[in-house]
Amino acid sequence: MESADLILSADQPGKVLFAKTALDGHWRGPAVVVHVLRDAGFEVIYLGMATADEIAAAAVQEDADLVGLNVGGSLAVVMRILDELEASAPDVGVMLGGTIQPQHRSALAVRGVSTFPPGSMFSDIVEEARRLVEGRRRTREDVTSA
Amino acid sequence: MSAGQGEGSERYFTASGIPLQGWYGPSDVPAQSQEAAAGPPGVPPYVRGAYPGMYRTKPWRVFQLSGHGNPEDERERILFLLNQGETGFIMEHDRNTADHLYNVDHPEVVARREDVGQTGAVIQSVSDYETILDGIDMGHYYAHPGGAVVQHAPFALGCYWTVARRRGLDLSRLAGTGQSDFFLTYLGCIPKRQIPTEAGVRLNTDIIEFCGQYLPRWVPVSIAAYNAADTGLNAYQELAALFANAVVYLDEIKRRAPENLAKLAYMVGGINLRVAMDFFEDICKMRAARKMWADLLRRRYGITDPRATRLRIHIVTAGSALAYQQPLNNIARGTIMAMASVLGGTQSLGVATYDEAMSVPSEHAHQMSLRIQQIIHHESNIPAVADPLGGSHYVEALTAELERRAWEMFEEIESRGGFAAVLDEGWLHSLAAVNQVNLAEAVNWGTKTMVGVNAYTEDVTPWEMGGFEPVEGVWEKSMERLRSVRRERDGRTAVAALRDLESVCRGDGNIMPAVMEAVSAQATLGEFGDVFSEVFGDWKVPISF
Numbered sequence: 030m031e032s033a034d035l036i037l038s039a040d041q042p043g044k045v046l047f048a049k050t051a052l053d054g055h056w057r058g059p060a061v062v063v064h065v066l067r068d069a070g071f072e073v074i075y076l077g078m079a080t081a082d083e084i085a086a087a088a089v090q091e092d093a094d095l096v097g098l099n100v101g102g103s104l105a106v107v108m109r110i111l112d113e114l115e116a117s118a119p120d121v122g123v124m125l126g127g128t129i130q131p132q133h134r135s136a137l138a139v140r141g142v143s144t145f146p147p148g149s150m151f152s153d154i155v156e157e158a159r160r161l162v163e164g165r166r167r168t169r170e171d172v173t174s175a
Numbered sequence: 176m177s178a179g180q181g182e183g184s185e186r187y188f189t190a191s192g193i194p195l196q197g198w199y200g201p202s203d204v205p206a207q208s209q210e211a212a213a214g215p216p217g218v219p220p221y222v223r224g225a226y227p228g229m230y231r232t233k234p235w236r237v238f239q240l241s242g243h244g245n246p247e248d249e250r251e252r253i254l255f256l257l258n259q260g261e262t263g264f265i266m267e268h269d270r271n272t273a274d275h276l277y278n279v280d281h282p283e284v285v286a287r288r289e290d291v292g293q294t295g296a297v298i299q300s301v302s303d304y305e306t307i308l309d310g311i312d313m314g315h316y317y318a319h320p321g322g323a324v325v326q327h328a329p330f331a332l333g334c335y336w337t338v339a340r341r342r343g344l345d346l347s348r349l350a351g352t353g354q355s356d357f358f359l360t361y362l363g364c365i366p367k368r369q370i371p372t373e374a375g376v377r378l379n380t381d382i383i384e385f386c387g388q389y390l391p392r393w394v395p396v397s398i399a400a401y402n403a404a405d406t407g408l409n410a411y412q413e414l415a416a417l418f419a420n421a422v423v424y425l426d427e428i429k430r431r432a433p434e435n436l437a438k439l440a441y442m443v444g445g446i447n448l449r450v451a452m453d454f455f456e457d458i459c460k461m462r463a464a465r466k467m468w469a470d471l472l473r474r475r476y477g478i479t480d481p482r483a484t485r486l487r488i489h490i491v492t493a494g495s496a497l498a499y500q501q502p503l504n505n506i507a508r509g510t511i512m513a514m515a516s517v518l519g520g521t522q523s524l525g526v527a528t529y530d531e532a533m534s535v536p537s538e539h540a541h542q543m544s545l546r547i548q549q550i551i552h553h554e555s556n557i558p559a560v561a562d563p564l565g566g567s568h569y570v571e572a573l574t575a576e577l578e579r580r581a582w583e584m585f586e587e588i589e590s591r592g593g594f595a596a597v598l599d600e601g602w603l604h605s606l607a608a609v610n611q612v613n614l615a616e617a618v619n620w621g622t623k624t625m626v627g628v629n630a631y632t633e634d635v636t637p638w639e640m641g642g643f644e645p646v647e648g649v650w651e652k653s654m655e656r657l658r659s660v661r662r663e664r665d666g667r668t669a670v671a672a673l674r675d676l677e678s679v680c681r682g683d684g685n686i687m688p689a690v691m692e693a694v695s696a697q698a699t700l701g702e703f704g705d706v707f708s709e710v711f712g713d714w715k716v717p718i719s720f
Contacts, residue, residue: 047720051290052271052283054365056718057406057495060608061615063720075720078367080286102271102290109289130534130642146499147532148628151619 043162046093048076048084050110051102058127058147059099062154066097069155073097081106085113088121095161100127104136111140120168122161126154190453191409193576199568208575211466216520216561219484220469222462222574223562224520226485230558234262235516236317236523237548238489242267242295243535244646245653246306249296253311255538259545263317263351263523266307266331267295267535273327274366276704279653283367292649294535299653299700300660304334305341314344317523322353323399324360325375328382329686330703333694336390352394352445355379356402357420361598362607363406365716368704372595374711378686380427385687387439394445394487396424401491404449407607407614410460411577415584416603417446417464418471419594425476440472441483450516451493452508458564459574461488461519467578489523490516497531501627501634505529510547517551518564524548534642601717608718657699664697672696673706680710 045066049059063073074091076084088096096114100107107125114121125137126145134144143157187195196203204212208222216224226233241256242249242265253264271277271291277284278299279291291297298304298321313335322331332353339349357375360366370378379396386395400408400417408416421443428439448464450457468486472478492512497505509526516524526547528540536544551557564570588597597603617623624630672693679689693703 051287051294052275052277052367053294054270054274054360054367055363056365056720057363057607057611060720061611064612065615073720080283082286102287102293105289106287128533128642130644131639132641132644148499148618148625150629151616 043071043094045073047097048079049099053101065151081110081113085117088118095122098125104133189456203572221465229561236263238263239525244292246303250307265319266321268321269297270294278701288650297653301334318351328353328355329690333690350392352397355396356399358402363402369714370711371714381685399447401449407610411580414581419588445487447489450512451496458519462574463578487522490521491525492527494527494531499532537643604718669696
């Protein structure tokens with residue numbers, strides 16, 4: 030990363046759960062993004078092709094700070110994952126990359142999900158991951174202090 | 176300054192990292208390459224082209240990937256493409272079902288049912304093939320009726336050939352390919368369940384032998400090094416992996432029936448390469464591939480039959496070279512890659528559509544890919560002369576260098592235990608991963624310029640382009656069709672046919688007759704998967720993240 034402030038310090042590791050939403054085993058895109066996130070100091074758990082139930086369960090079990098999704102199919106499948114996560118891990122942020130149809134990006138933005146199509150810059154991906162981790166920690170602090 | 180250093184201090188490389196001089200002269204071309212470059216096309220070692228008359232006598236096949244939704248949607252798109260000038264047709268299958276050999280009622284598919292049909296049509300029985308092929312002249316067109324995935328090919332081919340037989344067509348007149356490619360699902364796009372590589376080699380060799388006996392015009396396996404390249408392997412790694420794969424089939428044929436080797440070697444010599452955005456390197460790669468195939472057959476197997484040693488190439492232009500941003504720029508990229516394909520002497524061409532990065536192709540994107548090919552064919556005058564770049568010092572030197580590096584890596588694969596071993600151990604995957612990251616980093620840091628992505632990002636396109644929206648409700652309709660197949664078939668015949676298939680799989684006979692029987696008895700995709708999985712077990716995926 031060009032600027033040092035994009036790198037999380039070792040005592041503040043963000044934990045990313047990374048999954049593929051479709052039964053489509055292409056791994057080139059995910060491999061690069063996982064590399065980028067680890068390079069920036071994140072701990073990444075790669076779940077591979079997983080269902081909404083599996084992703085939500087793993088997010089809870091792993092105490093993930095955020096979920097990264099690689100999509101390659103319909104918006105409805107992604108929405109089901111978002112619903113499941115909202116129900117079982119509401120403070121976990123979600124970001125998403127892959128073959129995203131441009132017309133679906135606004136519907137995802139409404140749900141608070143940023144989208145990273147092919148060609149996205151690493152710094153944008155890392156910055157969003159950091160924002161989501163910090164958001165979750167703030168939420169937790171608020172809950173603790175309340 | 177040495178002969179070809181040229182001006183400027185910056186160093187230049189090909190996409191695969193071969194250092195480039197500023198210019199090339201006669202002394203840069205190895206002596207043996209000069210000899211091959213001086214010969215005509217259509218004779219071994221075929222550096223200058225596969226056929227004497229090249230495009231004057233045989234235009235390349237216009238051959239686009241297509242398919243989505245229900246069988247009716249697949250049929251409609253194929254007819255659209257054929258009406259627009261496509262000269263062969265491809266049936267793309269839904270990844271969720273076909274890659275894994277799942278029916279749509281498999282829990283893994285049910286959990287993502289809205290994805291079904293988004294990446295290809297859902298095809299679960301020979302009846303679905305009947306629907307797609309209704310009104311399409313199977314005797315006239317070269318077809319790729321699915322089966323790009325090794326474990327899927329027996330089912331796909333069995334269905335297509337069964338429909339042909341029902342129509343009274345002579346199988347020996349049918350032309351096409353099922354592909355059965357290892358690079359697709361053992362390297363680039365790894366499914367949840369898949370038979371081990373060893374079983375895959377057996378199925379593919381069965382298909383090769385079956386075609387040798389009954390379908391002489393069929394390309395039984397079309398090694399798709401495209402998939403290796405688009406996963407990350409560079410140009411010479413792509414060549415090396417291609418031929419390392421080919422010798423697996425040839426060795427197995429030789430072991431089974433040495434007397435058929437020359438005849439069946441011809442059938443292995445229809446292959447698929449990728450052309451990406453290094454214009455000259457990819458042209459040279461095609462020229463090198465033809466020479467390497469002829470040399471490989473002669474040196475390793477003593478085959479000199481000119482029919483066998485003539486490599487026939489299908490090119491798909493690189494999907495990964497296309498951008499999401501400013502997608503119309505991809506029409507320019509597609510044109511450059513298609514030109515390279517023709518200058519390299521391809522026999523068949525699919526141009527990845529300009530909306531590649533966002534969805535399966537729209538009709539318009541498909542039309543543009545056809546038009547790119549047609550403009551090159553009819554307007555550019557490029558096809559008038561065979562191998563027009565042959566004899567260029569640069570092109571001959573680069574062809575020779577790619578060949579040299581490819582043989583070096585081929586030897587390394589052999590020394591590591593051969594093709595199946597380097598797939599099983601994840602060695603090719605790690606090579607691909609290194610290149611993937613290097614390329615992504617180069618674009619990210621701007622050391623490699625990608626127009627519209629990391630440079631010239633302002634866009635005044637007067638509208639926003641959307642991705643293609645495949646039809647909805649495909650899963651529901653597929654469930655209905657599946658139920659109706661199960662209801663209407665003679666259950667006992669289907670079960671018996673599947674039991675026969677299982678017993679042939681457990682033995683060492685050719686599986687294809689039993690596959691044809693099972694398909695005719697309306698055995699479904701998922702049932703084939705269950706038999707294969709039961710008999711052969713699962714491949715252990717060698718990579719983790």
